[in-house]
Amino acid sequence: MVTCLSVEQARLSRLRAQGLANDSNPATVPTVVHDCGGVQAQDARQAPLAIRARSRGVTIADVEAARIEKCSIVRTWCMRGTLHYLATRDASWLLPLFGPLYVERGQRRLTQLGLDEADCQRAMAVVRSALADHGPLTRTEIAERLLAKGFAFDLDGQAPVHIVRRACLEGIAVEAGSADDQERYALLDEWRSLDPAPEQMDALAELARWYVAAYEPATLDDFYAWSGLYKRDVRSGWEAIEDELIEVDIAGERAWTLTAPPPVEPDDTPIVRLLPMYDSYFLGHEDRELVVPGEYSDHVYPGGGVIRATVTVDGMAAGTWTLDRTGTVAEVVVEPFGPLAEAVETGIEAEVKDIGRFLGRDIEYRITELT
Numbered sequence: 317m318v319t320c321l322s323v324e325q326a327r328l329s330r331l332r333a334q335g336l337a338n339d340s341n342p343a344t345v346p347t348v349v350h351d352c353g354g355v356q357a358q359d360a361r362q363a364p365l366a367i368r369a370r371s372r373g374v375t376i377a378d379v380e381a382a383r384i385e386k387c388s389i390v391r392t393w394c395m396r397g398t399l400h401y402l403a404t405r406d407a408s409w410l411l412p413l414f415g416p417l418y419v420e421r422g423q424r425r426l427t428q429l430g431l432d433e434a435d436c437q438r439a440m441a442v443v444r445s446a447l448a449d450h451g452p453l454t455r456t457e458i459a460e461r462l463l464a465k466g467f468a469f470d471l472d473g474q475a476p477v478h479i480v481r482r483a484c485l486e487g488i489a490v491e492a493g494s495a496d497d498q499e500r501y502a503l504l505d506e507w508r509s510l511d512p513a514p515e516q517m518d519a520l521a522e523l524a525r526w527y528v529a530a531y532e533p534a535t536l537d538d539f540y541a542w543s544g545l546y547k548r549d550v551r552s553g554w555e556a557i558e559d560e561l562i563e564v565d566i567a568g569e570r571a572w573t574l575t576a577p578p579p580v581e582p583d584d585t586p587i588v589r590l591l592p593m594y595d596s597y598f599l600g601h602e603d604r605e606l607v608v609p610g611e612y613s614d615h616v617y618p619g620g621g622v623i624r625a626t627v628t629v630d631g632m633a634a635g636t637w638t639l640d641r642t643g644t645v646a647e648v649v650v651e652p653f654g655p656l657a658e659a660v661e662t663g664i665e666a667e668v669k670d671i672g673r674f675l676g677r678d679i680e681y682r683i684t685e686l687t
Contacts, residue, residue: 318563318564318565319562319563319564319565319576319577320564320565321533321564321565321566321567321577322566322567323566323567323606324630325577326533326564326566326571326606327606327607327630327631327632328587328630328631329532329533329573329577330531330532330533330597330600330606330607330631331587331597331630331631333529333530333531333532334352334370334530334531334596334597334600335348335351335352335370335371336369336370336587336589336591336597336628336631337587343370343371344371344374344382344388345367345371345374345378345379345382345388345389346382346388346389346403346404346405347403348367348370348371348374349367349389349401349402349403350403350405350406351370351529351530352366352370352530352596353526353527353529353530353531353542353596353600354394354395354400354401354402354406354410354596355367355400355401355596356398356399356400356594356595356596356599357391357399357400357401357594358398358399358594359592359593359594360391360499362592362593362594362625363391363401363592363594364376364379364380364674365590365591365592365625365639365671365674366591366592366595366596367379367401368670368671368674369589369590369591369592369595372670374674375673375674375675375676376674376675376676377676383401383491384492384493387404387507387508388403388404389401389402389403389404390402390404390407390490390491390508391491392407392411392484392485392490392491393414393418393481393484393485394407394410394411394414395410395414395542395543395544396542396543396544397414397417397418397421397422397544404508404510405511406526407510408510408511408512408513409511409513409514409519409522410519410523411485411487411510411513412487412513412519413513413516413519413520413523413545414485414544414545415485415486415487416485417544417545417546418485419482419485419486422478422481422482422485423436425474425478426475426478426479426482429469429470429473429474429475429478430468430469430475431467431469431475431479435467436479436482438467439462439467439479440482440483440486440488442461442462442465442467443458443461443462443479443480443483443488443489444483444488444503446458446461447488447489447501447502447503448503448506451492451500451501451502451503451506452492452493452500452501452502453500453501454496454498454499454500454501455476455477455480455498455499455501456471456476456498458476458479458480458483458501459471459475459476459479462479480501483501484501484504487504487510488503488504489501489502489503489504490502490503490504490507490508492507517552517556520549520550520552520553520556521553521556521557523543523545523553524539524550524553524554524556524557525557525560525574527539527542527543527600528557528561528572528573528574529574530596530600531600531601532571532572532573532574532575532577533564533566533571533572533573533577534571534572534573534600534601535570535571535572535601535602536550536551536554537602538571538600538601538602538603539553539554540602541601541602542599542600542601560574561573561574562574562575562576562577564577566606584659585659585663586629586630586657586659586660586663587628587629587630587631587663588627588628588629588660588663588664588666588667589627589628589667590625590626590627590637590648590650590664590667590668590671591625591626591627591628592625593622593623593624593625594622594623595623595625595626597628598616598623598626598633599623604617607628607631607632607633608626608632608633609632609633609653612633612653615636615651615653615686616633616636624636625637625638625639627650627652627664629660629663633653634652634653634654634656634660635650635651635652635653635656635686636650636651637649637650637651639671641675641677644678645677645678645679645680646671646672646675646677646678646679646680647679647680647681647682648668648671648679648680648681648682649681649682649683649684650664650681650682650683650684651683651684651685651686651687652683652686653686656683661683664681664683665681668680668681
């Protein structure tokens with residue numbers, strides 16, 4: 317029997333799957349990162365705020381301690397070839413799954429930057445040796461050692477970024493702190509011993525299971541858009557867990573979950589979240605109209621791959637927001653898409669207060685008209 321869900325129920329189910337429906341989630345940083353299917357992290361200042369929104373007790377110091385001291389999470393390239401926080405235990409099977417694909421897809425750009433495949437293979441050997449002998453090193457320090465070995469590229473161009481990206485995708489390097497506003501990289505093998513990688517089919521099945529748990533209800537097309545893998549591999553992973561999936565109907569559209577969705581009804585108190593730029597909540601499904609009103613899509617997705625920091629109310633985008641940390645007192649500015657109910661304003665105030673707690677900063681906020 318197919319369970320029918322309203323669009324409101326589907327949004328609330330997604331909030332729950334993403335860990336955004338519980339004000340008192342006590343989960344640790346790596347558990348939060350695992351449970352929401354990884355945290356999009358190309359913006360290093362914004363990404364920790366995604367963890368804050370999913371666990372009401374952690375601080376930014378806890379996130380950094382998990383990444384640098386405890387090595388329980390890692391920031392590296394993965395789904396869609398973009399930077400993510402991953403639980404380190406998940407990196408063991410995710411890097412072998414995504415790494416070779418994005419090494420292959422990234423070679424064209426490296427060739428354009430003056431490094432063909434043979435050059436890149438030699439460069440990886442130099443990077444491994446440099447990190448073993450002198451690491452951790454910044455991206456600039458890695459590039460300088462390559463130039464000293466006779467490689468030819470623009471030190472101030474994009475080549476150093478793409479070289480380090482490839483080294484991380486190949487499982488050679490990993491972020492291990494920062495210096496002079498640059499990330500430092502260490503040998504992955506020395507930073508943390510990872511578990512042996514499973515067989516590819518087992519990994520694809522686990523990826524499908526992990527994805528649906530974090531983004532249910534979802535579809536095969538959603539899984540493809542989220543992962544960035546080849547369609548044949550996405551389908552193989554999905555088919556491997558088909559017997560575990562439960563079909564639901566969302567206003568006439570088919571989707572699937574891993575568990576029978578319990579009755580989920582909106583509460584009198586709205587669930588208000590201030591989600592950071594590039595939050596994973598907005599990246600898990602091919603069609604985003606369920607969570608972003610069509611007339612305001614350009615405000616959330618202005619182009620160039622940008623996803624703005626967004627206010628959500630019961631899972632629906634209700635405005636955007638910015639955070640200014642430059643002053644003695646940090647400031648949040650909210651631009652709602654329309655008039656806000658008093659309960660929503662109360663929710664925004666609570667979220668701003670929690671951001672201040674998370675950052676360890678005095679903080680204030682104001683609500684302005686949409687520009």
